[in-house]
Amino acid sequence: MLKIKEDMKSGEYKSVYLLYGEEAFLRDYYKKALTEKLLDPDLADFNYKEYTMDKPDTEDVAMFLSSYPCMSEKKVIFIKDSDIFYKCTESVREDWKSIFSDVPDYAVIIFSETNIDKRSALFKYVSEHYCVDEFPFQKEVDLINWIERYAKSKGAGISKDAAKYLIDCCGTSMYMLKNEIEKLASYCSAKKVITEEDIDICSCKMVESKVFEMLDAFLDKDAKKGGELYGALKLLKEEPIAINGAVFAKFNQLKKVLLFPKGTPASVIAREFGERDFLVKMWQRQADKTNLEKVNKILELSADTDHRIKSGLSDAWAALDVLIANII
Template sequence: MAKENVLPELKRRIKEGQTGGIFLFYGEERYLKDFYLGKLKEAIPDGSFAEFNHVFLDGKSLAFDQVDDAVESFPVMSDRKLVCIKDSGAFKAPGEEVKQYWMHRLKTLPQEVTLVFDETEVDKRSATYKAAAKAGLAVEFSYMKEYELVNWVERAAMRAKKRITKENAQYFVSICDEGLSTLSQELDKLLNYCGEEILRSDIEKVVSKSVGVKVFELTEQMMAKDAGKALQVLNDLKTAKEPVFKLLYLLFSTFDKMLRCKLMLAEGAGFAEVAEQAGIAGFLVQKYAAGAKRFGEAYLVERLLRICEIDLAIKEGMTEDWPALERFVLDSVQHG
């Protein structure tokens, strides 16, 4: 069964105990995949023989006979068994031998077996994906949208008998890394620290900001022409052992979003349209727009090209990474 949104169907099957057959979980949202895999484990008791009835296999180093052994061996002291394969690679451009094996295996799954594929990426055009989706349930777990994350935070705070304003929930979401795993960990820290209400000051004291947010802060100091603070942010990133290539990528992304904001707003687009087209969270568009006003269009284009030049120079051994990045920051402060 392959549809754009099959999560309600997955919930229904788990609730009604219809957990047999094939489940293909894919996407970048690890937290939700783990959550629903846990629900399937609960729905398929191991009969106190987890080693035999709950089998987890690493697809990256998996032989076909291991799959056959796991699938074809009978459950022990139970009428069901769960077999989960992580990152099999069977659904993203598999070789002919792999393709033929899985096309056959998917058609010959014993009734007592629940087979779960835990994949990061799939190719929906592949024959194996289509076969798995037709025979079972293919569920995509993408990162949630901004408003969904904000609602999730508000509900979690309510369950903990805490209050948080929508504005503070939006700010909290905006400074965390993508994904519910990080968001959940940071929210736990926050709930344990705060009083009856989660305040902005609590968020500032407790929550670890994402690298992307720190890079945006770096560009803010560039815009403010504050070399001291800009270099301090950069030094903090260096101390945290963040890779230079990652920082260059994030700087490129930040300047690129500023340029897009500038061009789209100049053409009369509203903030909502800019957010959708440029891939910027709605509550961050105004910050990018403000940054775009402080940099000229030509300068933003030049900075983007300069980042590409630095990236290439480092890779070709023509310059050292951190000194090159520091020079870029100082040059941006002096000539922005």
């Protein structure tokens, strides 16, 4: 069970929570649930502060922490995508260590981070003294069950096969799936059942599938086809962040295969990572066209691309162009 879930059940809370990982939907869900447990909504304006910027001002954070809650037992600071657990200067790191070592009993700091480095001093410190929970993209079986439940809550039934088809079409992002389910439930409000045919009519295929097709071309050394597909993504005005995320997802799949000796049965790898055998077999065929050194390089470049785009250090498409050039 997630540590944050255990704390909400017991009512005994840590002073710092670090929620990280690719699945933003779950990070947001648990942040909201924890905040609602800690604060009276009528007094939230006095006892809640939010930072959604890169590396918030530590002096401002410390000042908010220094004052007692207003007619409440707790006050909450929420910090999103600060990147302090990914990259920060020594002075920023020391400022945060000072804050973490002396959080008042009445305060709770919640971090929601896309990018972290488990080797960083701040990540290790918070892991040792407080609560850290990871929220990766969910396994297919868990997503299918969630899709069934969420569709039912919107007044529509959906079979497991149709739920899987929706994932194949739209990807594994729960926010994307949530939006598609709501759209489909509305479309199917009369018959109250969502079918694969309805998904074909209503849902827009995820950028992930388009990016995967492009990467397959590059892995096949077909730079012309890959370049045309990349150009099409630009013409369609797809979001660079989404394209980069799909690149990271694909190379992360290849890395899972390449971590095992060549010839390892797909069933062994699938069992290790909770994946389906047929998917691993497909990844194995693709992994034969590259190597672990290049895959690790692309994953590092992709993480850096994400950081540069989100922090405004580079033009989004320019940063993505550099990444694609290294893949070809």
